[in-house]
Amino acid sequence: METFASLYEGFAVALTWQNLLLALLGCFLGTMMGALPGLGPANGVAILIPLAFTFGLSAIAALILLTSVYYGAMYGGRISSILLNIPGDEPAMMTCLDGYPMAQAGRAGEALALSGVASFVGAFFATWGLVFLAPLLVQIALLFGPGEYFVLYTLAFATLGGIAATNQAKSAFAAALGIGIAMIGVDTQTGVQRFTFGEVHLYDGIDFLIAIVGLFALSEVFVFLEHRGQNDSADEGKMKIGRVTPSLSVLRYCTPAMIRSTVLGFISGVLPGAGASLGSFLAYSVEKQVSDPRSETFGKGDPRGVAAPEAGNNAASGGALVPMLALGVPGSGTTAVLLAVLLTLNIQPGPLLFQNNPDVVWGLIAALFIGNFMLLALNIPMVGIFTRVLLVPTHILMPVVAMIAFIGIYSITGSTFELTMMVLFGALGWVLRKLDVPLVPIILGILLGNEMEVNLRRAMTISNGEWTTLFDSWLAIILWTIAIVGFVLPIFLGKRVKRKMKEAEEEGPLSD
């Protein structure tokens, strides 16, 4: 019952006018960013971090704002999937399959409403899962010593590529690149300069926000420049929306699908290396197997095919918060960005966070509950506003996004050097995306690199330089096993899973 008491305290923190207003603002901005193709949750949160920081919001207020953006973006991704057949973000890809045919059949409003409810169900129950599972995980995490932490970080990097990774060498390369960047600056243990080559601006290291905003947001601008004029043929959102209330019978019809998908999504969110995209993919394919084994209705506008992936992806985004908060180890790109939020606010997530700053954790969780209800309200009656956002052309939108990125970084650093560095990260991000090198391990490397090293060196100091200390507890051995399996398995399975995902896409309306 301690959990409920904590949760109650959390609501006391979250239910102030300022925090409610921030949650509402975050939900609104998030849904908008999710809806816009090319501006996913990671981007959206990334460009807002420096701003939230410079506005001088308190830790909990900033956290509420940005996690509301995160949840909102997960809701919003479906809008353009359904109306334009272009996923607003990657996890919303599967929603295209049945959402767009429903829209073509004149049931766009129904699909939007249904997916809104499904998103709510997924996110709401996943937040409950977070409430119960995170404290349990904290109990385990309290047993971790520095050696185990080092292995845990290794595990995070090893599994980050996920089961659908096709080239693990590229994930490893990206992780090493990120950790290597993190090493730049003063060594916290001994105080000597590393890799600074006498450049004063590098003494404090490279701010991870610069890297994140550059790699994610600016590289997106370059991608748009590259593809200008190629994707302009979208249907201009002229789709008739129709009735935006879900009928009770359809809801009842889809309830089993939502429940199954929520469970699946939550699990794949919690597990390392899965994340929201796999959550929605699994939810959709399992639902198809269960409800429509002979593929008669799925892919042709079956409402269950809309409800399943949406419940799945939103449940996964809730589940992904469990390892992020309890262990300090994010399992996906967007949660890595949320980790950046915490680190910017000088909050080190992990078991100690639950003990030392319970107000932050539970206030945040309470805010997620509140945000969910706000999102449901925003997404059903007011979905029309967001559909209009889709009509804003990219050439107006992307420059504004780029400028907000510049303002954010300038406001925290005030220097030309850092802006230049951000531009370079943008270009680097574009090249690496072309070469299929994942960007998330780079970000995670920059975020976790120093912690990883500190834990390794602490473990080594305790053991007097004996490397076997990294293998001498059961916990460490279990973590090593998961790390190795997680790294090796995709080498054999990755191509197959990827092909399956591709096939699912091509069977659907995306191929036309």
Place this chain on the structure above:
Amino acid sequence: MMSDRVLGGVGLALAVFYAWAATIIPEPFSSDAIGPDGFPMIIALVLGLSSIYFVVKPDPEPKWPALNRLAEIGCALLVMFGYAQVLPILGFVFSTVIITAYLTWRLGAGPLTALLNGVGTSVGLFVLFELIFGLSLADGPLGF
């Protein structure tokens, strides 16, 4: 094929450079078991090994854009680079009008729309962030 090999070559050079840079980290007065250069060495090793893998087993060639599009991206890069340099001199409003108009134009709008979006974005963001939220954006000769 070729792109991955180049990536591998660059990565390998980076790994060697990184390892060398780790060896010249000054010796601290009091050190721990692995010292400030131990972990970076491991990182250089991972970087090097994965780079060798790219050279030996490259992925299929990605679809690079045509030369004119590459130039397009290069120009945008230069403009952003220039923006960072002139921001403290020209101030936020003027610099932002120029870069936003440029990007809008290059992303496919007509010149007039581009100019309008440049002015609108710049003034709008200035009002929002400097006047309403009180951030201090770069000041130019006229104070904005």
